[in-house]
Structures are given as structure tokens and as C-alpha cells.
């Protein structure tokens with residue numbers, strides 16, 4: 001469903017250019033959930049942004065549903081196929097648009113009928129009451145904004161969802177509901193996901209394969225079972241796995 | 257644990273209501289708690305009033321918001337009565353908040369380096385050049401790779417986790433007596449998170465600072481904080497020593513513990529919480 005070949009993304013030009021994604025290859029099958037974990041600042045959001053069409057100056061090749069896509073100017077139909085949930089919903093929701101408008105707009109742009117019913121359904125799926133439709137983003141809590149962002153991605157019924165930390169602002173009971181919803185959607189409609197998260201338990205819950213990223217490259221791609229059974233190899237992967245079990249006071253951490 | 261004579265922050269019966277055309281219950285309803293020189297965690301439902309409580313203590317809400325309390329004292333000063341001018345001084349020096357979307361609380365038209373340096377100039381009376389040095393040190397301290405480059409970036413050019421660490425580095429310079437941190441590490445990978453929390457831990461220990469730590473990460477709160485408050489629908493429904501979180505009795509807290517995915521014990525579907533309207537009453 002998604003094929004990425006030798007993808008490179010750099011910010012800035014010439015000798016001072018900062019290569020953030022450095023020659024990544026990845027293939028995600030239809031109906032697969034591909035997990036992405038790694039160091040803060042290693043390029044996860046940038047990689048997702050390139051697939052989504054938000055980051056525009058990349059090199060390499062990206063193929064989505066058998067169609068080659070270019071860095072700029074993607075046709076509307078191509079853009080509709082994949083939707084992204086951004087890491088920072090505050091930045092991705094228009095501050096002066098009500099939730100209603102935020103959800104209506106993509107439907108209008110893509111000429112979809114039945115808008116009223118779709119907006120209601122999308123809000124219900126993410127557990128938000130209908131009265132929130134007429135609020136602005138700043139009148140919602142962090143987790144409520146995050147759920148609006150998820151609803152906006154679902155409303156176009158895409159075949160690919162690119163999820164950047166979709167549940168890190170949610171309490172675990174609502175996180176459980178969203179994760180169950182994502183599983184249901186996948187089983188029912190065969191959705192394909194790429195999920196970025198720092199929570200290894202969340203990634204292992206949803207994903208079949210997990211790529212571990214550091215400094216712009218994948219250092220290991222592990223299966224879900226290998227991650228659960230502690231059969232991972234790269235030292236960084238091992239450290240992330242260990243660390244996902246809680247905070248240890250400095251005294252308890254072995255030096256080095 | 258030694259008896260704590262006077263808490264840094266003492267809040268009794270705090271209620272916060274946003275202006276609304278409809279009759280909606282206040283976002284925070286009669287909340288009481290103290291924070292001493294310790295790490296107090298707040299966990300709770302999305303929309304239960306955690307951020308609203310923190311912002312009320314900092315007096316960051318717009319003036320149309322109705323805030324009442326029997327007591328809201330910080331270091332013996334009545335926060336409900338002090339002038340806006342005095343409040344600004346308190347916010348600058350003794351009490352600080354890391355907001356939930358840190359990137360959006362930074363100034364979008366100034367590089368992150370300039371903003372950290374400004375804090376250093378204000379708090380440590382450093383020269384421009386010394387402030388630059390200090391900024392580099394701080395970015396290194398919070399484990400930002402290539403700090404020279406990052407200093408010159410604007411807030412929209414840094415990653416989610418870098419934004420959080422930039423805010424934390426400013427706290428390390430300002431050294432307030434109380435930090436209210438609203439999900440300060442949610443975008444950090446576990447190893448950087450461990451390092452940043454160690455720094456905060458040291459501040460609480462060595463500087464006798466107080467920390468109010470809002471988080472959704474139950475395992476983190478359990479292992480990092482001293483005490484934990486659990487909020488549901490505008491109220492504190494339970495309070496526990498953090499390491500006794502497993503012994504929680506409120507059905508909401510129990511439900512949270514059961515909804516947690518586990519790496520070692522995977523399940524096909526996660527347990528969901530059946531919310532009882534009665535929890536929102538009492």
C-alpha cells in the first residue's frame with residue numbers, strides 16, 4: 001500500500017543543510033499497521049509528513065496504492081486517500097474555526113454529501129458530545145482537541161491513516177476506546193496505518209511490525225512478537241523496550 | 257517523611273466556571289489540595305479540569321472566567337487578592353507553568369535560542385555573550401542534539417519533544433519555587449524522558465522545589481511522583497501515595513488501571529470504562 005524508497009529529507013541548503021531523514025526504505029502492506037518509534041527529534045514526524053504530502057522537499061520515491069506520488073502538487077483524489085493526525089493538534093486546528101467548520105471543510109472540499117450525518121458520526125466515534133461542535137479549539141481540553149483531529153482524519157473515510165502520537169494527550173480509558181476503534185476499522189474496512197508513538201505498549205498493541213528509528217535511519221525493524229518476547233537485537237531497541245516499563249530514580253540506573 | 261510545616265501552595269474549594277450561553281457545570285468544582293516540597297501528580301479524565309486548575313493557580317484565565325476559592329495561597333500570599341502586577345512578578349520568578357502545547361506557548365517570531373537567552377539575562381543578569389553560552393549548556397543538559405543548530409530555529413521548526421525540552425530548559429534557568437508541568441514529557445522517548453525527569457527530580461531534592469505534575473502516564477506517575485490526585489469531572493475523586501496507585505478504590509481509577517495496554521501482557525481488545533453518571537455528582 002505504501003512504498004518508500006531511499007527517502008531523504010533535508011532542511012536548509014548547501015553545506016549547512018540538515019539531513020533529517022537519511023535514505024529510508026519501507027514497505028507497508030494493505031491492511032497492515034506499521035509502528036514507528038525512536039528518539040525525540042530523529043525525523044519521525046518529518047517522514048510521516050512526506051508520505052502525507054505536507055513536507056514537500058524530499059528526494060527518493062514514494063508509491064501509494066500503486067501510484068507514484070511527487071513532492072509537490074498532488075491531485076485531490078490522491079490526497080484524500082491518506083489522512084494524517086498531527087502530533088500537536090493545537091497547531092493543526094485553525095484557531096478561529098469552530099469544530100463544526102473544521103469537520104465540514106474537508107467534506108466540502110472533496111464534494112461529499114451527507115455532511116451533517118458524517119460530522120455527527122465522526123464526533124460520536126471519538127466520544128465527543130455534539131454540543132462541542134460550536135466551540136473553538138481554545139475552548140477544549142488538550143485531549144478533546146486531539147479527538148477532534150482524529151475525527152477530522154476519519155471523516156473522509158481514507159484507506160490510509162498516518163497517526164503521529166494520536167493518543168499521548170488522552171487518558172488511558174479514552175486511549176483504550178480509540179485504540180479499539182482503530183482495530184475495529186482495520187478489521188472492518190482493511191485500513192492501513194502508520195503509527196508513531198513513544199509508548200511501546202501502545203505500538204505493540206496495534207502494530208504488526210515496529211521500526212526503530214535513530215538519527216534519520218531505521219536501526220531495526222522488529223515484529224510485534226519479537227518485541228513482546230524480548231527478542232530484539234539493536235542496543236537502542238533494547239533500551240527503548242526496557243525504558244517503557246517506568247521511571248527509575250537516578251540511583252537505580254546503572255552507569256553508562 | 258518529615259512533617260511539612262507550611263505547604264508552598266494551598267488550595268481549598270477552588271471552582272472555575274467559563275462563561276457560557278448554556279447552563280454547563282463549572283469546569284472545576286470545589287477542588288482542594290496542598291503542594292509542599294514534593295512531586296504531586298495529577299491524573300484524570302480528558303476534560304476533567306486538570307489544565308484549568310493549573311491555569312487558575314497561575315491566574316492565566318481570561319478575566320470573564322469565574323474563579324472562586326476559600327483559599328488559594330502560594331508561599332503565604334493570597335493569589336486571589338494580589339494585584340496583576342504582583343502576579344506577573346510571581347509568575348516570572350517563583351511559580352512557573354509548562355503548558356500542555358509548549359511549542360505554542362513560545363513566541364513564534366523569535367528563535368528558541370533568543371528566548372532561552374532572554375530568560376538567562378532576566379534571571380541571572382548575564383551579558384548577551386554569557387547568556388548564549390548558558391543557553392547552549394541548557395540545551396545540552398536536556399539532551400538536545402546539535403544545540404548550536406537548534407538555537408537558531410523558530411518554534412515551528414523544532415520537533416514535539418524538542419519543544420518540551422526547550423520549555424524545561426527555561427525552567428532550569430528560572431528556578432521557580434513551584435513548577436506546574438502539564439504533560440511535560442509526553443513527546444519524549446523513554447531514554448530522554450528518563451534523563452529529563454532525573455533533572456526535575458534533582459531540582460525538587462536539592463532546591464526544595466515543589467512540582468505539580470499533570471500526566472496521563474500511569475506508570476510514570478506511579479514511579480516518579482510522591483503523591484497522586486485523581487480528577488474526574490471537575491473534582492478530585494481520590495488521593496493516594498503514588499506507589500499505592502494499584503490500591504486505588506474509586507471505580508474511575510480502577511477502570512484506568514484496567515484500560516492500560518501492557519507490553520508484557522497483550523490483549524486483543526482493551527477494557528473500556530463504563531462511566532457511571534453518579535461519579536460526577538457527589
Ligand SMILES: Nc1ncnc2c1ncn2[C@@H]1O[C@H](COP(=O)(O)OP(=O)(O)OP(=O)(O)O)[C@@H](O)[C@H]1O
Nearest residue numbers: 011020040041042043044045046413414415416417
Ligand atoms: N521546518 C523545519 N525547519 C528546520 N528544521 C526542521 C523543520 N522541521 C523539522 N526540523 C528538524 O528536523 C528534525 C526532526 O524533526 P521531527 O519533527 O521529524 O522529529 P520527531 O522524530 O518527530 O521528534 P519528536 O518525537 O520529538 O516529535 C529536528 O531536528 C527538527 O529540528
Ligand SMILES: Nc1ncnc2c1ncn2[C@@H]1O[C@H](COP(=O)(O)OP(=O)(O)OP(=O)(O)O)[C@@H](O)[C@H]1O
Nearest residue numbers: 139140141142143274283302303304305306307308
Ligand atoms: N476557554 C474555555 N471555554 C469553555 N470551556 C472550556 C475552556 N477551556 C476549557 N474548557 C472546558 O473545561 C473542561 C476542562 O478542561 P481542561 O483543559 O482543564 O481539561 P484537562 O483535564 O486538562 O483535560 P486533558 O487531559 O484533555 O488536557 C473541558 O470540558 C473543556 O472543554
Ligand SMILES: [Mg+2]
Nearest residue numbers: 045087415416
Ligand atoms: Mg514528532
Ligand SMILES: [Mg+2]
Nearest residue numbers: 141142307356
Ligand atoms: Mg489538559
